Amino acid sequence: MRRVASGIALALALALGAAGARADDGEDAALVAARAGQRAAIERLAAEGRWEEMDSVLPTGPGAVEAWALELRDRWWRPTDATDRPVLPKGDVTGDVMARRWAWLAAGGEDPHPLPAAGEDDPWPILAALVLDRQRRLDASIATPERLAAPELNRVLRDPPAHADGTTLAALRMGLEKVDWAYDAELDAASEEARQAGQEASTRAWNHALVALAALGVLCLVLTRVPRRRVS
Amino acid sequence: MTTLRRALLVFLNGFAILGVEFVAQRQLAPVFGQSVHVWSAVIGVLLLALAVGYALGGRWGSRARSERALAGAHAAAALWLVGVALFGPDIAAALGPRGGLDPSAWPLGRFGVVGACLVLHALPCALLAMTTPFVVARAASSGRAGGATGRFVALGTLGSLLACWVVPLEWIPTFGTRGSWWVVIGLVGLDAALAAAARARGTPTGHEAAPAAAPASGQLRRGPALGTALVTGLAITVLEVGGVRLMSPWVGQSNHVWAAVIATCLLALALGSALGGRWSSRADPRGALVTLLALGVPAAALPAALATPWMSHLVPDGLQSLVVLPVAFAGSIGGALLLLAPGLVALGAALPLLAAARGQRDVGRLLAANTVGGLLGCVLTAPLLVPTLGSRETFLLMAGLLLLAAVLLATRPWPWARLVVAVVGLVVPGAYVVVRGGPLRLQPGQLVEVETPYQTVRVVEAPMDAIDPASGSPASWKSRLTVPTRFLRHDEDAETYQSALLEARGDTVLTGGRYFESMAVGAHFVPKPADGVIDVLLIGHAGGTVWRTLRATAPAGVPVRCLAVEIDPGVVDVARGYLAHDELEDERLELVTNEDGRTIVNALPAERRFDLVLVDAYARTNYVPFQVATREFFERVRDHLEPGGWVGVNVLGQGAESRVAAAIATTLGSVFGATWLVPNPYFAGNVILWSSPGAVGGPRVGAHAPPPPALGEAVFAVERLATRFVPSPRDPVLTDDLSPTDKLADEEFGL
Numbered sequence: 001m002r003r004v005a006s007g008i009a010l011a012l013a014l015a016l017g018a019a020g021a022r023a024d025d026g027e028d029a030a031l032v033a034a035r036a037g038q039r040a041a042i043e044r045l046a047a048e049g050r051w052e053e054m055d056s057v058l059p060t061g062p063g064a065v066e067a068w069a070l071e072l073r074d075r076w077w078r079p080t081d082a083t084d085r086p087v088l089p090k091g092d093v094t095g096d097v098m099a100r101r102w103a104w105l106a107a108g109g110e111d112p113h114p115l116p117a118a119g120e121d122d123p124w125p126i127l128a129a130l131v132l133d134r135q136r137r138l139d140a141s142i143a144t145p146e147r148l149a150a151p152e153l154n155r156v157l158r159d160p161p162a163h164a165d166g167t168t169l170a171a172l173r174m175g176l177e178k179v180d181w182a183y184d185a186e187l188d189a190a191s192e193e194a195r196q197a198g199q200e201a202s203t204r205a206w207n208h209a210l211v212a213l214a215a216l217g218v219l220c221l222v223l224t225r226v227p228r229r230r231v232s
Numbered sequence: 233m234t235t236l237r238r239a240l241l242v243f244l245n246g247f248a249i250l251g252v253e254f255v256a257q258r259q260l261a262p263v264f265g266q267s268v269h270v271w272s273a274v275i276g277v278l279l280l281a282l283a284v285g286y287a288l289g290g291r292w293g294s295r296a297r298s299e300r301a302l303a304g305a306h307a308a309a310a311l312w313l314v315g316v317a318l319f320g321p322d323i324a325a326a327l328g329p330r331g332g333l334d335p336s337a338w339p340l341g342r343f344g345v346v347g348a349c350l351v352l353h354a355l356p357c358a359l360l361a362m363t364t365p366f367v368v369a370r371a372a373s374s375g376r377a378g379g380a381t382g383r384f385v386a387l388g389t390l391g392s393l394l395a396c397w398v399v400p401l402e403w404i405p406t407f408g409t410r411g412s413w414w415v416v417i418g419l420v421g422l423d424a425a426l427a428a429a430a431r432a433r434g435t436p437t438g439h440e441a442a443p444a445a446a447p448a449s450g451q452l453r454r455g456p457a458l459g460t461a462l463v464t465g466l467a468i469t470v471l472e473v474g475g476v477r478l479m480s481p482w483v484g485q486s487n488h489v490w491a492a493v494i495a496t497c498l499l500a501l502a503l504g505s506a507l508g509g510r511w512s513s514r515a516d517p518r519g520a521l522v523t524l525l526a527l528g529v530p531a532a533a534l535p536a537a538l539a540t541p542w543m544s545h546l547v548p549d550g551l552q553s554l555v556v557l558p559v560a561f562a563g564s565i566g567g568a569l570l571l572l573a574p575g576l577v578a579l580g581a582a583l584p585l586l587a588a589a590r591g592q593r594d595v596g597r598l599l600a601a602n603t604v605g606g607l608l609g610c611v612l613t614a615p616l617l618v619p620t621l622g623s624r625e626t627f628l629l630m631a632g633l634l635l636l637a638a639v640l641l642a643t644r645p646w647p648w649a650r651l652v653v654a655v656v657g658l659v660v661p662g663a664y665v666v667v668r669g670g671p672l673r674l675q676p677g678q679l680v681e682v683e684t685p686y687q688t689v690r691v692v693e694a695p696m697d698a699i700d701p702a703s704g705s706p707a708s709w710k711s712r713l714t715v716p717t718r719f720l721r722h723d724e725d726a727e728t729y730q731s732a733l734l735e736a737r738g739d740t741v742l743t744g745g746r747y748f749e750s751m752a753v754g755a756h757f758v759p760k761p762a763d764g765v766i767d768v769l770l771i772g773h774a775g776g777t778v779w780r781t782l783r784a785t786a787p788a789g790v791p792v793r794c795l796a797v798e799i800d801p802g803v804v805d806v807a808r809g810y811l812a813h814d815e816l817e818d819e820r821l822e823l824v825t826n827e828d829g830r831t832i833v834n835a836l837p838a839e840r841r842f843d844l845v846l847v848d849a850y851a852r853t854n855y856v857p858f859q860v861a862t863r864e865f866f867e868r869v870r871d872h873l874e875p876g877g878w879v880g881v882n883v884l885g886q887g888a889e890s891r892v893a894a895a896i897a898t899t900l901g902s903v904f905g906a907t908w909l910v911p912n913p914y915f916a917g918n919v920i921l922w923s924s925p926g927a928v929g930g931p932r933v934g935a936h937a938p939p940p941p942a943l944g945e946a947v948f949a950v951e952r953l954a955t956r957f958v959p960s961p962r963d964p965v966l967t968d969d970l971s972p973t974d975k976l977a978d979e980e981f982g983l
Contacts, residue, residue, distance in 0.1 A: 049948040052938035077951070078934030081760050110929070130952075137955045138908065138930035175952050182911035182953050183888045191552075198555025198982075202562050205546045209566035216573050220503050223577075224510060 035066065040163040042069045043126040047171035051078060068098065068124055072131070076109040097122060110139075125161045126168065129153050150176055238367050241299065241426045242384045244419055245363040246391025251416040252313070252360070253278050254399040256353040258409050259320050262859045262968040263328035264345040265828020266851065267799055268685045272611045273345045274353075279607035281354035283600040285361025290596015292362060293369030299430040302366055306424035309356040310417050316352045317413035321968070324348045329835040333795075333824070340831050360420065361603075364388050365596035368587070372595070378517065378588025381595055382509015385583055386502040393498035397491050401975070408970030452518055452589040456641060458601040460521065463637045464582040465605025467532060470630045471579070472497045473613040475572040478539045478623040481673035481681075481688045482547040483560035483567065484724035485852040487974050488983050492561060496568035497576050504580020511581065512588030518641065521585050524578045525638035526650040530657025531575030533631035536624035537661035540672055543567055549675070553728045554917075557854070557981040560724055615685050619802065622683055624665050624672070631658045675726070679718070679810055684802025687722045687852070691810040694719065698734060698744020699914055699945055715744060718811060720775040720803070722853050728884070730803070730850065731775025733811045742781050745945045747918040750910060751846050751880050752781040753946040754922070755792060756933040758843040759876040766792045769842045769872070771829030771860060772849035772882075773798035775807035776816045783816070785943050787936035793820050795842075797832045799849075801825035830859040833868050841874045847881040854981060856883060858971035861896050865968075866903040870925055878924045878931065879904070884917050888955075891976045897921045897957040899966045906930075907957040910949050921957070930954055 041057045051073045071088065074080050091103025100114035113131045116122040129152035153172055160169055257266075257274055264270045292301070327348045329340035364384055372380035403412045452460075476485060476493050483489050511520050546563035547556070583602055587595045617626040635654045642651065671681035677693040696717040719729035732743050743749055755766050766786060770778060773796035786792040798804055804825055807813035817823065824832060829849050851857045859865060861881075869879055879900065883893040888911050897907040904923035908930045912918045922931045931950055933939050939947045966973065 049944065049951060052934075077932070078938075079932055081935045134951065137953075139928075139956060175948075178913045178948075179953055182913035182949070194552040194555050198551055198559055201548055201551055201559040205559055205562035205566055208546055209562055209569060212566050212569035212573075216500070216503075216569055216577070219574070220507060220577065223507050 036163040038066065039069075039123060040165060040168065043124065043164065044168040044171065046127055046130055047168045047175065049171075049175075068101065069127060071105060072127060075105055076131070077134075096120065122161075126156055126164060126172070129156045150179065235371070237426055237430070238299065238371060238384070239387050241302070241423055242364055242367055242387045243391040244423045244426070245360055246388030247395040248391075248416055248419045248423065249282065249357065249360050249388075250392040250395035251399045251403075251412070251419070252353060252357055254395070255404065255409060255412045255416060256349065258404055258412075259316075259352075260324055260345060260348060261828075262321075262830060262862065262864065263324045263348070263834065264341040265799075265831035265859065266857060267339060267826060267828045267831070268615050269339045269342060269826070270345050270828070272615055273342065274349050275610045276607055277346055277349040277354055278357050279603050279610065281357040282361040283603040283607070285358035286365050286599035286603060287596045288358070289362030290365035290369055290592075290594065290599065293366030293596070294593050296366070296370070299367065299370060299427045301427075302363055303424045303428035303430075305359045305362055306420050306427055309359040310420040310424060312356045312359075313413060313417045313420065316356070317410050317417065320352050320413075321409075323351060327351075329831055331835065332837050333832065333835060338824070339826055340835050356420075360423075361599075363423070365599050368595045369592045372587075372592035376513060376588075377590070377592035377595060378512020378584045379509040380592065381587035381598075382505045382507070382512065382581075382584035385599075386505035386509070389498050389502040389505060389580075393495050393502065396494045396498065401487055401491055405970075405972035405975035408967070410969050452521075452586070452641075454590065454594065454597075457586050457590050457594065458597060460525075460637055460641060461583060461586050461598045461601035462605040462608075463633060464525075464528075464579045465602035466609045467528065467605075467630045467634055468497075468501065468576060468579050468602075469606040469609025470613050470617070470626060471532065471535075471572050471575055473610060474618060474623050474626045474630075475535070475568060477614065477618050477683065477688070478535060478571070478627065478672070479543055479564060479567045480723045481671075481690075482543040482724060483564040484557070484854070485687065486557060486560065486854060486978065486981075486983065487852075488557075488561045488978060489564040492564045493568045493572070496565055497572055500573035500576035501580035504577040504582075505584055507577065508581030508584035512584050517585040517589040518643065519647070521582060521589070522638050522642045522647055523650055524581050524585070525634050525641065526647070526654040526657075528575055528578045528634040529631045529638065529654035530661070531578055532627055532634060533658045533661040535571035535575075536627040537664045537668075539567075539571060539624065542570055544673070547724070549726065551726060553726055554981065556724060556726060557978075557983050561983060618683050619685050628658070628662050628665065631661075675721075680806065682802055682806050684800050684806075686800040686802070689800075689803055689806050690721045690725075691806060692719050692721060693717070693735075696744070713744070717744070720807065720811060725853060728853075731777040731807065731811060733775070733777065733780075742784055742942050743777060745912070745914045747882055747912055747915060747920065748777045748781045749785070749943055749946040750912050750918070750920045750949060751778050751848060751882055752785050753933060753939065753943050753950060754844050754846060754878050754880045754931070755782060755786050755790075756935065756939050756943070756947070757878045757922070757924070757931045758874070758935065760790065760936050761843050761874065764790065766790055766844060767842045767874075768792055768794040769833075769845045769869075770794055770796040771832070771845075771847045773823060774803055774848070775811045776804075776813045777811075778846060778848055779821060780816055783820070785940050788940075790936050791820065793822075795822045795832075796824070797827055797829045798823070798825045799828055799851075828857070828859070830857070830865060833860075833865065833872070836868075836872055838871075840872055841877075842872055843874045843877045845869050845873065845877070845879045847879070850884070854884070855974050855977050856881075856892060856896065858966070858973045859968065861899065861973050862966045862968045862971050863899050863902055866900055866923075870903055873925060876924065878922055878927075881921045883919055883921060885919075885977065885980045887911055887917050888919055890917075890919065891963070891980060892973055893919050893921060894957070894959070894963040895966055895973065895976060898959040898963040901957060901959060902965045908954050909957045910954045912949060913953065914945070922954075930956060 038057055042054055045051060045053050054069055054073060088106050089102050091106050092099035093103045097114055097116040097120055104111060104114050113128060113135060115128060122128060132152040133150050153176060157169060157172055260274060327344040329344060368380045368384050403415055407415060472494060476490060546566050547559055551559060583598060586598050635658055638654055675692050679691045679693055681688060681690045694717060695714050698713045698715045716735040718733045720731035721729050732746060734744060758766060768782060779794055779796055782792050847860055849857050849860050881896055883890055883896060885892045888909060897909060900907040900921055900923040904925055906927060908922045910920045910922060933947050933950055
């Protein structure tokens, strides 16, 4: 089902792209808004980790740009073992950011995820931040605590893209909070109050043990004195 | 030979004997596992060998001219142990289970472990055991067998006391199995040198040279003497092994607790031996024995009545799991000193008195009978008596046996006062236990407590926070549901648990975001299997929660099938009664109980393959069993993985900072190339380690179909929190020879 939806999405995106190329400036304004809304919805789902629901967001934009999220999901973020995938748009390692990303995806997505050049717009800034963050966690041979930092996501939060709404940013913040929570050794350790209670209980138990040891010692000392009668 | 040299000889020998026992268990575990039948077989063979050695040593010692004769025995033992250190693992492997999971052959390796133990460890144990009765027979030439027995048995026991602390807690985790063998061999060699330095004396001692001078009164026939030695040996072991179980609901069975309890018991026995030796020269041995046995009755029965109030006082409720272990350690010593030590002092004094009653020529036989009693105690207590009767009732049974022995040993005029003390000492605690009834430890909401061959298992019902992963809100993890939940807990578990069942179950809230879902998500990593079924090997089934979650969340249209291993059959029985386990048992589940996961992996047919292997095994509450965390184990697992298959290991500790997790992750990485660590932000401490042969990009979900909403949070953790593990130089690769998982866990928990 997801593969069919993905194929339809890609076909629609390509068709709309062709139509979009013929549209005049008046039509573009509405289309641009629709595209931005669609990308915002998709990036919100990605931020919340609900990638499986992206199929429900119909593509509206021109070209292959709008198909990117589904292809990224099915080939990299949650790669399926499908054999009947649609052909990817042609990438170009020297082209614009999306051309480079298609080339990156076609190559298996093991190199660093392409970012826009200076002055170039990024149609998927939040997806890019999520991919870069995950790439760094899964592949980078760097030790704690560097691996736990999330510079890409924090950059998005500091300078949010125009189409990102509050829900998306809240989801990103929540994700970072989960990272902090999961890797915070202090939270995994016992609280100060619990440590104090344990320390007191431990001291009490040791005191009781020492009393019991002393009692055993006294008992043995007494027993060394009895019986007094010697066997002849 | 001087007394000092004799003392040193016996002390080192006591150390070496217990050292051999500990290292032998460790050496055999990677092949045969650590199930209770394997433990019983190893201890049984070793104690039998000791009994033979004691009997021969006593006989030999009374005829030899000096301790120099022992040098040959120690040298032979040392040489044999060199072979054990070099070739032991290969010999054990050759005798280990392999080639199939035939239910008619279960328990696996039951003959192999006996054979391996006989071939490898029985001879050195028997040779070393000759020392104490040999030395007693030499030293007691004046006829004071009781005093000599008391002194030298006490010294040997003190040597064992030191060994029970040093060998499992320091040597094995530091030097590994083979390294520990070398140290033990060095000690045995030192003993051989000490014995060789002895000068020959003109005449042999013992019955040939000088008839043993038994006291005029108190003479005992050999049969009753040996019978009494056997009963006291049995009672001593029941108090030691049963004592650990009696206290385990509060203090658990961590290595430190075991070492503390056994060391306290050995200290009491050493004191008892010394006192018995002293009394033997002052009192009528037979009368003193009746007194000791009569005193032993209340000393064995009272712990049954006192355990609950005393241990609850030492280890109070309400302590967090992360801080409870140091308290449990202190509590175990306090518990052992009050509950076990008085009885062990009394019982430890019996042997010198028996020796005094029989003379030095029978010291070897008496030690042998005492050891056979110990063997029976080991074989019967944990596997049979405690699960069948309960630990309190086992103590009462022993008290009854001691009362019977006292009555049989008593002579006219009847020692009425002593017998009344014994009867009252049995009846009053017994009546209290019967009237009070109930569980050893009662926690709020507790539904049942069961003592199994391995541990005490409780099911507790409590309202607990749970996450609704399908709520659709990224904040769901902070707005938790409160759901009535049943938890399966072991021993000292207070807030931790081994299995869970949410009573208000639905399709989405399975275990409320707990680690079980973090393991079940692994079914979404594996590629679509050729036969259309995802085959899972689950080591550590417990109450079935991981399997329940796997069944409910498997990729749509792809059924799962599971070979599940649970070492403790009692846990599954409790789950059947209280965690709805029956509904999990169908043709998709092949459940093996009473077997160690390592043994099952060792015995898998070569062609058996799995798409997913999950290791969720814990021993004595907090330890990942070392034999399922080593390079050799994961290499075997790799051989049974389908292409693209994944291995997941659940580790409880200090979360992502856990050194146990780091060591296992390093080991996984050494076998599979890389390891990824997935933390659980909702339940502190748990991480899941994932590896797959040749994987480079980490685990990714969704190969077959979108993951179900119930796994939403587990999927989020994989996609957003997982990190590739980068080993540091301090993280060891764990091997069958050197795998200090227990020590690392102890350090993590503050011990």
